[in-house]
Amino acid sequence: MNVVVVGGGMVGAGAAVSLAKQGHHVTVIEAGKAAASEGDWDLRISSIHLRNVEWLEELATWSNIRAERKFMYTDLAVQTVDGQRLNFSNTDVDCSALGAMVENNALQEALWGQFSEHNIRVYSETRVEQFDLADRTVALSNGEKLTYDLLLGADGAQSQVAKAAQIGQRGWDYDMHCMLAIADVEQPLPAATWEVFRHQGPFALLPLGPNQACLIDYRSQQQWQEFAGNSDAIKQSLCEVFAPHIGAHTISKFAGFPLRRQRALRYTSHDSVALIGDAAHSIHPLAGQGVNLGFADVQELTTQLAANSLLQALKNYERIRMHENQQMMRAMDAIHVGFRSQHFLPRGLLAAGLTLVDRVAPMKRLLVRKAIGF
Numbered sequence: 001m002n003v004v005v006v007g008g009g010m011v012g013a014g015a016a017v018s019l020a021k022q023g024h025h026v027t028v029i030e031a032g033k034a035a036a037s038e039g040d041w042d043l044r045i046s047s048i049h050l051r052n053v054e055w056l057e058e059l060a061t062w063s064n065i066r067a068e069r070k071f072m073y074t075d076l077a078v079q080t081v082d083g084q085r086l087n088f089s090n091t092d093v094d095c096s097a098l099g100a101m102v103e104n105n106a107l108q109e110a111l112w113g114q115f116s117e118h119n120i121r122v123y124s125e126t127r128v129e130q131f132d133l134a135d136r137t138v139a140l141s142n143g144e145k146l147t148y149d150l151l152l153g154a155d156g157a158q159s160q161v162a163k164a165a166q167i168g169q170r171g172w173d174y175d176m177h178c179m180l181a182i183a184d185v186e187q188p189l190p191a192a193t194w195e196v197f198r199h200q201g202p203f204a205l206l207p208l209g210p211n212q213a214c215l216i217d218y219r220s221q222q223q224w225q226e227f228a229g230n231s232d233a234i235k236q237s238l239c240e241v242f243a244p245h246i247g248a249h250t251i252s253k254f255a256g257f258p259l260r261r262q263r264a265l266r267y268t269s270h271d272s273v274a275l276i277g278d279a280a281h282s283i284h285p286l287a288g289q290g291v292n293l294g295f296a297d298v299q300e301l302t303t304q305l306a307a308n309s310l311l312q313a314l315k316n317y318e319r320i321r322m323h324e325n326q327q328m329m330r331a332m333d334a335i336h337v338g339f340r341s342q343h344f345l346p347r348g349l350l351a352a353g354l355t356l357v358d359r360v361a362p363m364k365r366l367l368v369r370k371a372i373g374f
């Protein structure tokens with residue numbers, strides 16, 4: 001089957017490698033340049049859960065990721081400002097780790113590095129100029145015309161494929177900005193990621209090595225605007241939040257990202273088009289699930305294509321993944337609203353929930369397994 005993947009981000013590149021390994025002829029169209037991981041950690045880092053680390057191992061991608069741009073973590077904690085804390089550990093589920101922090105560029109670079117070995121054609125800095133979905137052809141900005149059996153929209157939240165297929169999107173801005181910072185930390189850190197929920201939004205730490213971390217601070221757009229771009233004031237504010245938890249540290253770089261929730265109203269169209277990754281769903285990153293869901297889309301699609309006709313595979317893919325992804329989106333919304341509430345009822349319920357889960361071992365194990373993708 002001829003597969004054209006529009007978008008060579010982590011999900012599109014993952015789909016390309018996975019489908020090529022299944023024997024399909026794959027072409028990737030990417031508007032940007034080929035991803036390159038160089039210098040210090042980039043700010044765009046993803047927590048990849050264990051199931052997806054294993055999937056990347058199956059694809060033979062994992063070992064190609066630069067060793068210094070991936071870091072396995074064994075513990076995960078969530079905490080409220082009221083002091084309730086829930087800890088998950090790899091020992092709760094008898095696994096070697098819960099997942100890994102990976103630089104997005106490094107993961108994308110490793111996937112792209114496999115393209116030639118699987119005869120995947122790639123056009124970088126190229127766009128689709130025209131879609132003819134009835135004829136199953138796309139005309140590219142370099143003048144070429146490609147025909148396909150399956151067109152995958154892996155082109156992110158502003159998906160051009162979704163627009164061409166007239167797939168509606170529903171979404172809203174969270175009115176939140178997420179500030180990401182890379183910090184060098186004086187005291188060695190455990191291989192643990194944690195998140196503290198407070199009224200104005202959570203703050204979290206992703207460990208990148210014994211003395212390096214990615215700091216994440218979610219606040220309203222208005223709160224960040226009060227700093228009027230004064231970088232010393234922003235660093236100072238981050239320091240006030242994180243120093244009580246990690247001690248002395250130096251921030252080398254930081255940047256803010258707006259947060260938006262969006263979902264496609266359908267995942268498939270024209271019996272030959274499917275949306276995957278952020279093109280189908282972009283969610284609040286507070287639980288680090290975005291690219292994990294995108295990789296799960298790819299796994300489901302690949303499984304369905306191996307067992308069914310294209311038409312049936314697309315139907316099954318849409319039904320299964322839409323249900324799963326919407327459940328996760330609703331869960332993120334509940335956490336986002338519940339933990340920010342100052343009302344005693346949702347706060348009390350969440351606190352009681354954390355305590356209960358911490359005490360009931362089978363429930364805890366179930367939650368950890370869900371969090372790591374099993």
Ligand SMILES: Cc1cc2nc3c(=O)[nH]c(=O)nc-3n(C[C@H](O)[C@H](O)[C@H](O)COP(=O)(O)OP(=O)(O)OC[C@H]3O[C@@H](n4cnc5c(N)ncnc54)[C@H](O)[C@@H]3O)c2cc1C
Nearest residue numbers: 007009010011031046047155156277278288289290291292
């Ligand atoms: C602050 C923040 C933190 C996050 N942390 C995590 C985390 O810890 N764990 C996690 O799982 N997820 C996380 N996410 C979510 C994750 O980054 C996204 O879900 C993921 O990047 C989506 O990958 P994608 O390949 O679907 O889309 P994208 O990364 O958006 O890639 C789309 C690609 O398509 C290309 N493109 C776009 N339009 C076109 C076009 N018309 N033609 C050709 N190419 C095109 C783009 O150049 C890009 O390369 C986070 C997100 C944010 C904002």
